[in-house]
Structure formats: structure tokens, C-alpha cells
Amino acid sequence: MNCQIPKTTLSTRSSITISTIPGDKSLSHRAVILGSLAEGMSSFSGFLTAEDCLNTLHVFNALGIQSKQEGTSLTLHGKGLSGLRAPINDALLDVGNSGTGIRLITGVLAAQAFDTAITGDASIQKRPMKRIITPLSLMGARITGQTLPGKTDVYPPLQIHGSALNAITYTLPVASAQVKSAILLASLFVQDITTIIEPEATRDHTERMLQGYGADIRREGTAIMCSGQKPLVAPHGCTIQIPADISSAAFFIVLGLITPHEGLHLTHIGINPTRDALLGVLKAMGARIDIHTIAGEDFEPHATISVYPSEMTNIDLDPAVIPFLIDEIPILAVAAMFAKGRLRVTGAKELRVKESDRIAGIARIAAAVGITITEIEDGFSITGRPSGESFTLDSHGDHRIAMSGIVLAYAAEMSATVIGCACIHTSFPNFFEILNTWGLPYLKVSQPCG
Ligand code: S3P
Numbered sequence: 001m002n003c004q005i006p007k008t009t010l011s012t013r014s015s016i017t018i019s020t021i022p023g024d025k026s027l028s029h030r031a032v033i034l035g036s037l038a039e040g041m042s043s044f045s046g047f048l049t050a051e052d053c054l055n056t057l058h059v060f061n062a063l064g065i066q067s068k069q070e071g072t073s074l075t076l077h078g079k080g081l082s083g084l085r086a087p088i089n090d091a092l093l094d095v096g097n098s099g100t101g102i103r104l105i106t107g108v109l110a111a112q113a114f115d116t117a118i119t120g121d122a123s124i125q126k127r128p129m130k131r132i133i134t135p136l137s138l139m140g141a142r143i144t145g146q147t148l149p150g151k152t153d154v155y156p157p158l159q160i161h162g163s164a165l166n167a168i169t170y171t172l173p174v175a176s177a178q179v180k181s182a183i184l185l186a187s188l189f190v191q192d193i194t195t196i197i198e199p200e201a202t203r204d205h206t207e208r209m210l211q212g213y214g215a216d217i218r219r220e221g222t223a224i225m226c227s228g229q230k231p232l233v234a235p236h237g238c239t240i241q242i243p244a245d246i247s248s249a250a251f252f253i254v255l256g257l258i259t260p261h262e263g264l265h266l267t268h269i270g271i272n273p274t275r276d277a278l279l280g281v282l283k284a285m286g287a288r289i290d291i292h293t294i295a296g297e298d299f300e301p302h303a304t305i306s307v308y309p310s311e312m313t314n315i316d317l318d319p320a321v322i323p324f325l326i327d328e329i330p331i332l333a334v335a336a337m338f339a340k341g342r343l344r345v346t347g348a349k350e351l352r353v354k355e356s357d358r359i360a361g362i363a364r365i366a367a368a369v370g371i372t373i374t375e376i377e378d379g380f381s382i383t384g385r386p387s388g389e390s391f392t393l394d395s396h397g398d399h400r401i402a403m404s405g406i407v408l409a410y411a412a413e414m415s416a417t418v419i420g421c422a423c424i425h426t427s428f429p430n431f432f433e434i435l436n437t438w439g440l441p442y443l444k445v446s447q448p449c450g
Contacts, residue, residue: 005416006415007413007414007415012261012262024247025100027300030206033104039232042078042240043073047072049071056101097124099127103182104185106129107132107136107181107184107186110163111141117160118160119157123397139183139186172199177323190229193226197222201324204272205300210232241299243268243301246275247275249266251331251404252264256308257309263306264307264308268304269304271291277325277328281321285335314383320347333404355400358400388414398423399428403431406421
């Protein structure tokens with residue numbers, strides 16, 4: 001599916017409140033996983049009904065979990081830590097496009113009393129899995145995968161021979177919440193205390209939700225300790241509210257900073273401090289962003305984010321904040337194209353192994369609108385304003401590159417063809433609806449394409 005955006009001169013739109021940014025993707029995956037492993041029924045509101053999280057739900061359905069999903073309400077009948085069963089006919093489990101899905105679920109499958117195999121789409125089959133296989137193997141897991149010509153890592157499909165695991169102490173070699181979470185989930189099945197040392201902090205949704213389910217987990221400095229074999233208990237009689245995804249809101253936050261309007265207010269946006277670094281960075285660049293109506297601090301804080309058109313100046317991004325805005329870097333690069341000076345990003349090598357090579361994706365976006373970019377192995381420097389009348393961008397099947405290209409087309413008042421937009425459904429099913437609600441012109445979506 002390709003998207004065509006007509007050249008549009010944007011007049012100042014009136015103030016608008018948008019309350020339909022969809023639920024947080026990271027939290028929705030974890031909701032399915034912990035709700036399945038808990039004893040009792042879990043109810044969630046704000047579940048993200050995008051392909052990635054629905055695939056995680058289907059995996060747990062295949063493992064014997066009953067669920068009821070109506071719109072963004074999700075109920076799971078958890079079966080406890082020993083309640084999963086082998087998929088019927090040993091069916092291959094399929095996470096689609098989701099790296100979070102495959103890495104977290106593998107942590108659970110490694111500890112089961114049965115064997116499984118898990119895979120995903122073409123992009124997943126190119127994503128490195130040694131980062132989880134290494135620590136899980138130290139715990140006693142038996143996982144094998146594929147090799148790829150000219151590459152040294154291990155890739156899906158993964159064959160997982162369920163095993164009894166043991167506790168480890170492990171220092172994360174990459175700042176990855178997915179790796180941390182895979183180990184934490186495996187540790188739930190283990191006697192004794194598993195310790196994960198996290199030299200650089202990463203998003204802490206797994207720890208917060210495990211605490212909510214009564215797991216024996218605590219943090220001491222950079223160490224996270226979890227004692228296993230303790231039943232997870234679904235919070236009784238309450239619905240757990242999943243806030244809206246700041247990574248999805250980011251596209252509208254940036255659009256709100258670089259197009260004319262009288263105020264954009266995005267409600268219930270998750271502002272977990274391990275996820276909200278984009279807001280601080282944009283503010284440091286001069287963005288007018290107001291964070292108010294804060295609630296939900298006992299679980300996952302959320303707020304209304306008000307955004308106003310702003311004159312911004314680029315900065316050198318502090319590498320220490322990269323894990324807290326890793327998914328927002330493509331749209332930050334678009335914001336940089338409308339700011340003075342140079343944005344310099346370093347220490348972001350992880351972008352090379354996301355749904356696509358996102359540093360290369362950002363370079364394609366810049367090149368499409370005549371902007372100078374210097375690409376380095378772990379980042380880039382970008383200077384200059386978009387020029388030209390139109391551009392074509394290939395997303396390489398990466399949702400965040402596709403949405404960044406669309407935002408750029410509107411803000412630069414250029415016509416554009418973005419090749420490969422079906423992937424937007426992996427994280428943001430109502431992206432186009434929200435664009436239209438905000439008075440952005442009709443998008444011609446041609447089918448079927450890449
Ligand atoms: C995620 C963690 C991040 C992020 C991904 C979601 C998660 O990956 O890029 O979109 O839900 O744990 P890494 O932690 O591997 O960087």
C-alpha cells in the first residue's frame with residue numbers, strides 16, 4: 001500500500017483536542033503476557049489493537065489463553081505460571097513484525113515444559129536474536145535459530161526446547177528493554193534471584209507491571225532483582241488503564257510544532273520518565289510544549305500534552321538520553337529539518353537493527369528533500385531546510401519511517417508518494433483518521449502495493 005499526499009498550503013487551523021492517540025505498544029504487549037501468566041482475570045482498557053499487539057495476543061491464544069477483546073478493552077483469563085500448553089499441532093507461532101513480541105515471548109517459552117517454534121515476517125527474520133539467546137542460554141535455555149549469509153548473529157525462526165531454568169546475574173551489553181524483559185520474564189519461572197545489571201537505564205514498563213502483579217522484583221541502583229516461582233496475581237476488580245503511546249503521539253507533537261495552528265492538545269499520553277525524553281529534547285530546542293493534567297502516577301503516568309508552533313534551534317543530542325527516545329529519532333530528524341543549525345545524534349547504533357536500518361531510513365528521508373546529512377555508524381548530523389516540490393520515499397516496510405515521511409510532506413508543503421504504508425498498521429491503526437480529523441487533506445491510498 002502506497003500513500004499519496006497532495007501538495008497543500010496549510011492555513012492556520014483552529015485549536016483542536018485529540019483524544020484518540022492509540023494505546024501504548026510496549027504496555028499492550030506486556031499486558032497480554034503478564035495477564036496470561038497471572039492467576040485470575042485481568043482487564044485492560046486502552047489496549048493497542050494494532051497488528052503487533054494482536055499478534056502477541058494470538059500467540060497466547062495459541063498457547064491456551066482465553067481472551068475477549070472488544071475494541072480497546074481486553075480481558076484475559078490468566079492460567080498462572082504453569083498454565084500454558086503447547087500450540088495445537090505444534091503450530092509455528094508468528095509475531096508478524098514485532099521485535100518486542102518475539103524477544104519477550106521467547107523469554108517465556110524458554111521455561112515451558114514443551115517445545116515451540118516462533119517466527120515473524122521478513123523484517124523479523126533479519127533481526128538479531130543472539131542478544132536474548134545468550135542470556136537465556138546462560139539460564140539453561142535451549143534455543144536455536146538461523147544464520148544469514150555474511151552475518152554473524154542468529155535470526156528467527158527460533159526453535160525453543162522448553163527447559164528448567166536457573167537464576168543468573170547478567171550485565172546487559174546493549175541498552176535494550178527487550179533483552180531485559182526477556183530475562184525478567186524467564187526469571188519468573190526460576191527458583192532463586194535473577195539479577196540484571198543495566199549500565200544504561202531503559203524503559204521500565206516490565207518492572208512496573210510485574211510489581212502491579214505482585215512479583216518479587218526490586219531495583220538497587222543499576223541492578224534489578226527478581227525472585228521467581230512466585231505466583232502473579234491479577235489486580236482484583238480493577239481495570240488497568242494503558243495510556244496512549246508517546247511514540248505515536250510524537251508524530252503529531254512534531255507536526256504541531258512545525259505547522260500553523262492555534263493549539264494542539266493530545267490527551268492521556270504516557271509520560272513514563274523512561275519514555276518521555278523527546279519532550280525534553282524538543283523543549284531544549286525551543287519547542288512550546290506544555291505538559292499538564294497529569295494522572296496515573298501509581299502505575300504509568302499520563303498527561304495532556306499541548307503543542308504550539310515553535311521556532312526551534314538544533315542541538316547535539318546527549319547519547320545518555322538515546323534509550324529514552326530511541327523510537328522517536330526518525331521524527332526528531334524531521335523536526336530538525338525545520339529548526340536552525342545542526343542536529344547531531346551519536347550513540348544510537350541500535351537504530352541500525354530496528355524494523356529497518358533507521359539511520360539509513362533517515363538518510364533517505366533527508367535526501368528526498370535535498371537536505372545534507374552525514375551518516376555515521378551510530379548516528380547522523382543533519383542541517384538545512386527541505387527544498388523542492390515533491391518527493392518519493394520508500395519506507396522499507398518501517399512504520400516509523402513511513403509516518404515520518406508523511407509528516408514531512410505536510411510540513412514542507414510538498415506532494416509526496418510514500419511507498420510501503422501498510423506497515424503503519426503495526427503500531428498506529430488510526431493514523432490517517434487523525435490526520436483527517438485535524439483538517440489535513442485527503443490522502444489517496446492506492447492498493448495493493450508494497
Ligand atoms: C521496546 C523497547 C525498545 C523499542 C521497541 C519497544 C519494548 O527496543 O525500540 O520499539 O517494548 O521493550 P530495545 O529495548 O531493544 O531498544
